Amino acid sequence: MQQFDTDERQTLILDTVDKFMARHMPPEEARRRDEGHVPPYDLLPLMGEAGFFGLPIPEAYGGTALDWYTVSLVQERLAYHAYAVGSIFNRVVGFGAMSLLRYGSDAQKADLLPRIVEGRCLIALALTESQAGSDAGAIRTRAVRTDGGWVIDGSKTWISDADGADYLLIAARTDPGSEGPKGISMLLVPRGQDGIAMTPIPKVGNNCMPSWEIALDGVFVPDSALMGEEGRGFGHLMSTLHYSRASMAATVTGCAQAAVDLAISHARERQQFGRPIGKFQVIRHRIADMQMRVDATRLVVRNLAWLISQDRDTRRLASQAKVQATESLQFVTEHGMQILASAGYAAESAMQRYWRDARLYSFGEGSNEIQRDIIAKELGL
Ligand SMILES: Cc1cc2nc3c(=O)[nH]c(=O)nc-3n(C[C@H](O)[C@H](O)[C@H](O)COP(=O)(O)OP(=O)(O)OC[C@H]3O[C@@H](n4cnc5c(N)ncnc54)[C@H](O)[C@@H]3O)c2cc1C
Known part of the structure; x- marks a missing residue:
């Protein structure tokens, strides 16, 4: 529609x-x-x-x-x-x-x-560390000043595309005396640089987005690798993630519509008790609820995109769109699996892929709990 x-x-x-x-x-x-x-x-x-x-x-x-x-x-x-x-x-x-x-x-x-x-x-974002997930400001990877640049030591985890990326954008502590979000800088490092070792992380979904653990052992980068201001990288990153969340919300909405369309076509075709299952009220209403969720999400996502186009402050709305889109996708894929039943559970069905992939998004790119905190903060709480 x-x-x-x-x-x-x-x-x-x-x-x-x-x-x-x-x-x-x-x-x-x-x-x-x-x-x-x-x-x-x-x-x-x-x-x-x-x-x-x-x-x-x-x-x-x-x-x-x-x-x-x-x-x-x-x-x-x-x-x-x-x-x-x-x-x-x-x-x-x-x-x-x-x-x-x-x-x-x-x-x-x-x-x-x-x-x-x-x-x-x-460019792969290398922020998360084993002890620094939601509390991303707790990173320990450090970059120490040396002649003409920095030397990076530490480790990163769950880095998407690290193997296929041309560059890793590494968050590292450049102020040795700092704690928390202050004193972190963003360094743009060619993926093949000496001192970088990668180990794949097997996982349950998003199979086309490989995840990697990265060890950084004396990785040298020149001064020109610094992106943004020294020591202010965390703030830069958070304000960029805002775009990436808006972008992710649109992606998730597209996937949710695909899941609803698949449920509709199955409900039309699959016959039980002498009629299409889409004629049973429970299935009809479930599909109506699914489409309503996706339509409401699309309004939020497109309103957000329009406001970004107008250069307006959309910090709260980006977090809202991320939460609403990811939770709608989980809602529609959960119901989609129920409607397709065994047909959806089969490896050949796209529904099981949507369902597995959807599980990531309510905690990936900043968990929905953290997004709700951002929303509450923007509301003055
Ligand atoms: C497939 C995948 C791809 C990823 N890609 C990347 C990438 O490319 N680059 C990168 O840097 N990172 C990446 N990540 C890491 C991702 O951003 C983190 O997983 C995410 O930030 C959550 O951190 P965590 O998993 O350590 O959960 P934790 O921080 O351990 O959180 C566990 C639970 O506690 C909740 N929680 C934590 N703190 C609070 C709080 N203050 N209030 C309320 N609830 C709280 C969380 O919401 C969550 O429900 C990826 C992760 C996955 C799984």
């Missing part, structure tokens, strides 16, 4: 997304990749060629400088076709490009933004 009109250009872009996904990531390919744990890194240059990554990037760097609202539409549509592709778009644009645009030095922007536009630059 179309709740919002799109203008001519947006319609054309979304049409391009549909054609791109039909060609490069049809449902059977999404399933094959999930089963084989194959990330869509090979699609990145093709997505760049199709113009997707350039959407929010200024023309000076090869982008098309469109508004965030349009970016959000694309995000949702990519994820409708295949969550893994919507999700990597989020990591390239919502995190990588926005980090560079907001805090990159002129040299970093000139070097990396054109490569992002072309789909040739993936």
